Amino acid sequence: MRIITHSCPACGTIVAANELENNRVMKCPGLGCQEVLRFEELPEDAREHFLENRDRYQI
Amino acid sequence: MKGVLLSGGTGSRLRPITHTGPKQLVPVANKPVLEYAIDDLKEAGITEIGVILGNKGRDEIQELLGDGSKYGVDITYIVQGNPLGLAHAAGCARDFVGDDNFVMYLGDNILKSGVTDLVESFEAGDYGAGIALQEVENPQAFGIADVDDAGNVTELIEKPDDPPTNLALIGMYVFSPAVFDAIDDLEPSWRGELEITDAIQSLLEDGYEIDSHVVTGWWKDTGKPEDILEANRLVLEDTELNTAGVVEDGAETDGRIELADSSVIEDGAVVRGPASIAENTTIKSGTYVGPYTSIGANSTLEEIHIENSVVIGDSEITANGRIVDSLLGRNANVESADGLLPEGRRLVVGENSQLKL
Numbered sequence: 001m002r003i004i005t006h007s008c009p010a011c012g013t014i015v016a017a018n019e020l021e022n023n024r025v026m027k028c029p030g031l032g033c034q035e036v037l038r039f040e041e042l043p044e045d046a047r048e049h050f051l052e053n054r055d056r057y058q059i
Numbered sequence: 060m061k062g063v064l065l066s067g068g069t070g071s072r073l074r075p076i077t078h079t080g081p082k083q084l085v086p087v088a089n090k091p092v093l094e095y096a097i098d099d100l101k102e103a104g105i106t107e108i109g110v111i112l113g114n115k116g117r118d119e120i121q122e123l124l125g126d127g128s129k130y131g132v133d134i135t136y137i138v139q140g141n142p143l144g145l146a147h148a149a150g151c152a153r154d155f156v157g158d159d160n161f162v163m164y165l166g167d168n169i170l171k172s173g174v175t176d177l178v179e180s181f182e183a184g185d186y187g188a189g190i191a192l193q194e195v196e197n198p199q200a201f202g203i204a205d206v207d208d209a210g211n212v213t214e215l216i217e218k219p220d221d222p223p224t225n226l227a228l229i230g231m232y233v234f235s236p237a238v239f240d241a242i243d244d245l246e247p248s249w250r251g252e253l254e255i256t257d258a259i260q261s262l263l264e265d266g267y268e269i270d271s272h273v274v275t276g277w278w279k280d281t282g283k284p285e286d287i288l289e290a291n292r293l294v295l296e297d298t299e300l301n302t303a304g305v306v307e308d309g310a311e312t313d314g315r316i317e318l319a320d321s322s323v324i325e326d327g328a329v330v331r332g333p334a335s336i337a338e339n340t341t342i343k344s345g346t347y348v349g350p351y352t353s354i355g356a357n358s359t360l361e362e363i364h365i366e367n368s369v370v371i372g373d374s375e376i377t378a379n380g381r382i383v384d385s386l387l388g389r390n391a392n393v394e395s396a397d398g399l400l401p402e403g404r405r406l407v408v409g410e411n412s413q414l415k416l
Binding site for chain 2: 001002003005007012013014015016018019022029030031056057058
């Protein structure tokens, strides 16, 4: 199963795609970081793969 | 070599303690379980650590560990979100790990011997992975490894009816970056998770050698209240304890006692170690603190007899009674009902609490 992540450009916190997709737009979960992270910031192929297999990233 | 420290999970078996915080921050001998893992990784020479966060307790864990500088390590946080399995957690660390090898350490586990020997054993060969094993009396209840004469793993079997060995996987692993391709090829198991044992099995099938290291000292998964108490007992038994606080004349102490310099054992109190008493705590007259007890910070004990127990902290325990084999959460208070009418115990008990009266 392809695991997709995104790194916050401000603090380096790494966020799994399932977390990003849940929120679409979210404040970086790094403590004290004010960066806004967006699911749309993932590469297009990663977004498409995630959305096509969305059920597998849920529990 | 890097470290990946798993700090997710719901802590459901530790409720109600984990209603208000992650299980990895429950203290053992007045030190959060997670800090033992950081110490072990650092002792093994690992100073770049990725901490995997789940859906619970993210802020508390980040507040405790910070950027790692107070421990002499460099911490990167990795938010896994949904608990999709250990292999998913490892996969989330791919960008952090890069081309390095890495130790994967379950953050709610404590083991006496640390991970240095596991790392050295892995680095002595050309392995795809290394796994820590421990001999157990009931192998049917564990994931079991079969190993050859050279100590290489030949097969992993989950809870076998007819176990080939009594060597159980204990949740400490070393991986080469090859594991990430194995994880990419995994499918979720029947429980919807990516299983780390499936990733190791895949490495085996791809021809990688898997090292094994049998851990001889104690190891505890601190997932349940009784495990916290046992881990507390084991750590107090093994740790050097220093009495820095005030032991008043007329107080009776015996055995090894950790007493923070801001804490007091007052005249008329009895403390028998091994025991740990954290900062700003007072053990008042008439109190007995027995062996294998840890009392957290900012607490006051008066009249109570307590032993083989963990008080997490910020507690007032002033009843005239006996508390044994107990785990008391932060801000839990136990007062006397003497003189109150009607007679009887008065309880405010949270969900999932367990009381034996």
